[in-house]
Amino acid sequence: MTLLPALLALACSGGTSDPTPDPAILTEEDAVERVEVKLALNWFPEPEFGGFYEGVLGGHYERAGFDVEIVPGGPGAPSLELLTSGRVQAAISTADDILVKRNRGVKAVGVWPAFQLSPRGLLVHADAGIHTVEDITSGDIALEVGSPFQRYLWDKMGWEGKVQAVPYGGSVGPFLADKSIIQQAYITSEPCVARGAGASVEFLRAADSGWNPYGVLLALPEPLPDWSADFVAATATAWEAYMKDPSRANARISELNDQMKPELMGCITEAQQPFITGSDGMGAMSVTRWEAMAGLLVRLELLPAGSTAAGAWKELP
Amino acid sequence: MSRLLPLAAAALLLLAWWGLSLKYPPVLLPSPLEVLTEGWSGRAKLLEATWNTALSSAGGLLIAGAFGMSGGILFLRSRWLEAALYPYALLVQTVPIVAIAPLLVVWLGYGAPVAVTTAAIVAFFPILTAANVGLRGVSEEQVELLTLYGASWWQQLIKLRLPASLPYLFSGLRTAVGLSVIGAIIGEFVGSNGAPPTLGYLVLQSSRSAQTGTTFAAIFFATALALAAFGAVRLAESRLIDPWHGDSQ
Numbered sequence: 001m002t003l004l005p006a007l008l009a010l011a012c013s014g015g016t017s018d019p020t021p022d023p024a025i026l027t028e029e030d031a032v033e034r035v036e037v038k039l040a041l042n043w044f045p046e047p048e049f050g051g052f053y054e055g056v057l058g059g060h061y062e063r064a065g066f067d068v069e070i071v072p073g074g075p076g077a078p079s080l081e082l083l084t085s086g087r088v089q090a091a092i093s094t095a096d097d098i099l100v101k102r103n104r105g106v107k108a109v110g111v112w113p114a115f116q117l118s119p120r121g122l123l124v125h126a127d128a129g130i131h132t133v134e135d136i137t138s139g140d141i142a143l144e145v146g147s148p149f150q151r152y153l154w155d156k157m158g159w160e161g162k163v164q165a166v167p168y169g170g171s172v173g174p175f176l177a178d179k180s181i182i183q184q185a186y187i188t189s190e191p192c193v194a195r196g197a198g199a200s201v202e203f204l205r206a207a208d209s210g211w212n213p214y215g216v217l218l219a220l221p222e223p224l225p226d227w228s229a230d231f232v233a234a235t236a237t238a239w240e241a242y243m244k245d246p247s248r249a250n251a252r253i254s255e256l257n258d259q260m261k262p263e264l265m266g267c268i269t270e271a272q273q274p275f276i277t278g279s280d281g282m283g284a285m286s287v288t289r290w291e292a293m294a295g296l297l298v299r300l301e302l303l304p305a306g307s308t309a310a311g312a313w314k315e316l317p
Numbered sequence: 318m319s320r321l322l323p324l325a326a327a328a329l330l331l332l333a334w335w336g337l338s339l340k341y342p343p344v345l346l347p348s349p350l351e352v353l354t355e356g357w358s359g360r361a362k363l364l365e366a367t368w369n370t371a372l373s374s375a376g377g378l379l380i381a382g383a384f385g386m387s388g389g390i391l392f393l394r395s396r397w398l399e400a401a402l403y404p405y406a407l408l409v410q411t412v413p414i415v416a417i418a419p420l421l422v423v424w425l426g427y428g429a430p431v432a433v434t435t436a437a438i439v440a441f442f443p444i445l446t447a448a449n450v451g452l453r454g455v456s457e458e459q460v461e462l463l464t465l466y467g468a469s470w471w472q473q474l475i476k477l478r479l480p481a482s483l484p485y486l487f488s489g490l491r492t493a494v495g496l497s498v499i500g501a502i503i504g505e506f507v508g509s510n511g512a513p514p515t516l517g518y519l520v521l522q523s524s525r526s527a528q529t530g531t532t533f534a535a536i537f538f539a540t541a542l543a544l545a546a547f548g549a550v551r552l553a554e555s556r557l558i559d560p561w562h563g564d565s566q
Contacts, residue, residue, distance in 0.1 A: 076525060081345055104527045105342020140427050140510055146522030164510035166427045167521055169419050177423050302526060 035227050037061070038088040040071045040079040042097075044170065045256040047268045048119055048188035048216050049092065051239030053249040058241055064234035065227070072256065075144060075170050080106045083221055090220055090231065094118070095213035095293050096148040098312050100302050107222040110313040112232045113214035113285060114239060116278020118206045120149060120215065123175065123185035126200040133157060133209045136182060142168040142175070143184035151300050152211050171259075172197070187275055192267035193259055213293050214285060215275070222311075229316040236283050243276070285315055347530040356534030366514040367538045373429050373515070374494075374501035374546070377436020381444050381493060384437070389448025389482075390474065399449075410442035414500065418507040431508025432501040432515065439500035440493035447489025451482025487554040494550050498543040516542070 041049055052070060055061045061068040071088060073079055079091035080098065084106045091108065098110050122141065124130045133153070143150050145165050154160055168184055172194050175181045185191055191203045206212065218235060220228050242249055250265040260268075276282055290309035297303040331349055338348035347355075356363060388406060392399035414435050421431045455477055463473050505517025516539050523531035 076521070084342060085345060101344050101527050104344035104529070106344050106527075107342070144525055145511065145518065146525035146528075148526065151526070161512075164427070164512050166510040167507055167518075169507055171419060174419065174423050 034065055034067050035089075035231075036067045036069075037090050037231065038069045038071055039090040039092070040077070040082045040088040041073045041092050042077045042079040042094075043073050043075075043186070044259070045070075045072050045253045046186065046188050046260060047246065047250055047253055047265065047272060048115065048186060050246050050249040050253065051114055051235065051242040052092075053252050054242035054246070055235060055238030057248050057252060058238060060234050060238040060241065061231075064230050066231060066234065075168060080108050080219060083108050083219060086221075089225070090218060093217050093219050094215050095217055095290065095309075095313070096297060097213075098217065098219055099294055099297055099307075099309060100148060102312055103303055103307065108219040109222045109224055109311070110214065110217045110219050110285070111224070111228060111316055112218040112235055112283050113216065114218070114282070115215035115272075115275050116280055116282070116284065117275040118212050118215045119187045119272065119275050120206040120211070121185055121187060122182055122204045122206075123172075123190050123194065124182050124202050124204065125179045126202050128179065128182075128202075130182070130204070131202065133204055136163060138162055139180060139182065140164045140166045141182045141184070142166045144168060148297060148300065148302055149184075149206060149211055151302065152296065153209065155300055156210065175199075188268055188272045189259070192264045192271060195267065196261060196264045211296075212289075214289070224314065224316075232316045239276075239282060243273075243282070285313055344527050344529055347533055351530040352533040352537070355528065355530030356537065359531055359534065362514055363516075363519065363534060363538050366516045366519050366535070367542050369429070369513050370432070370498070370501050370505065370516040370539070371542055371546070373432035373504070374436045374497040374542075376429075376433040377438075377500055378440050378490075378494060378497040380433065380437040381440035381497065382490075385441055385444030385489070385493075386448050386486075388445045389452050392449050393452045393474075393478070394470075403449075406442065406445055409438060412438060414438060414503055415507075418504055421504070422508045425508070427508055427510040429509075429515075432504030432517070435504030435508075436497040436500035440497040443489040443492040443496065444486070447485045448482060451485025451489075452478045454485060455481045483558045487550065487558065490550050490554075491547065494546045495543050498539060498546060502539060 039052060041052075043049075045053070049070070052068075056068050056070060071082075073092075079088070080093050080101050082088045083091040093108070093110070095110060095113070098106070098108055102108065122133065122136075122143075130136055134157070136157070136159075141153075141163060143165060145167050150165050154163070154165070157163070172183070172190050175183045175190075176194060176197055176199055183190070185203060187203060187205075191201055194201045218232070220231070246265070246269050250260075250269065251262065254260050254262045254265065278284075280286065287309075290313055294303065294307055294309040294312075298305055298307055334346075335349050338346050338351075343351060388402070392403065418431065418435055421434050425431050425434065452474075459477055459481075460473065463477055468476065502515075502517040502520070505515040506521060509515045509518040511518045511522065516535050519535045520532055523529070523535065
């Protein structure tokens, strides 16, 4: 079950990256050995990965000595499992996912979060009379069933037996068709897609309910390869470039993902900005937040008692 | 000696699995012992889920049986209808069930009806084909004899064609019963809300929280369910037709 999606993800990876490096900057670095990096995403191509696409399209990785191929994911995408099996050299995940799966034998270290605030949340119809998570007391919520986020919500809100978790396949179609549906959403996608389709919606941030792992977190294999710091530096530069001008990467994402229509990109870019920078600034990590997340996962019994976040993350210079 | 061979093969497979599980982390491949432990500790939920999935696949099989048989009888009655509709029946077989399951959720809502429908869709075609061939599988002489005695079309159907089609029908059912379990689980991947638990839901839920032991245990329960359903069909077959037709195998 875990290997099958992994193989599918690999099978689907062909033709997804389209590096068009800036020809003006080809230095003697090209003579040294280049590092090939396959970067597995944990969701479909969306602007939340914009900086990584900019890294390829703008030649940021190329100049730092990397040939990067981006492998898109989807619901249940096993990005960390692909990393552990050596099929990819870098993966996108979340802080909670890294902590839970390290305990199950995954060899991954979180090195650079693109999102300070978790881009996750719940999407509700604006006229449903729901303005906070506390307002939800019954019905179905479509989300990644069994994910730590789901378990957290049900534990915190006491929803067991009252609210049902139903599988989310990644399309807002059912949500648009049924006004009573509540579903998971990423600020970088569903709210703008639904508004683009004429729906009036409200996005309830996961962070406001107390669930705030670092999101779109770049993970590298453990032990960290010697190119790690260079890769992180190139990633940070690429994201800075993307924040200044997202148009090139967003255009590519629109080509790769039909739901990400070019006319939605303005809405998405504006919406995701505050989630990326947060209060600590893009790319920052703190021991307090990592340990708080580990503590939450212990409480949810997704980690054994006494577990800490030690070793699961590393800030590279 | 030959009776021991399947056991020896199972033991070798288990040994190979255990050996591989030492090489890979549990999130990629849990050990047989872990699957057993998690399967045992979660047995109440797994059994309940297996029961619910069994109900959905049985429901789907019943619907597929009703539609498949009716289709076979209609096609027997009218060659024109057969020529007009059979190509579309073939279309049902090629429907990418994973793609239409989310639509079923939109139409039917979350819950068992989605799994019943997907099970019915995948089980329909083998039954229709079996009925179509089986109902025609009588000799001209038999039909002429009944006509001579003044038997109506319906009497010929009930007294001659239906009994004669049983071996074909059971052969179709043997294929359909396994498919209906797979169809139900695919429906549950998309349309189950976990209350009551189902095998498809448990597989999703456990794999998302990296509890691969439970995922594998659920897969084993699904396999056991398919085998049990197949066994039930074989049993019915041997009771109903072996005395008349000899061993249909």
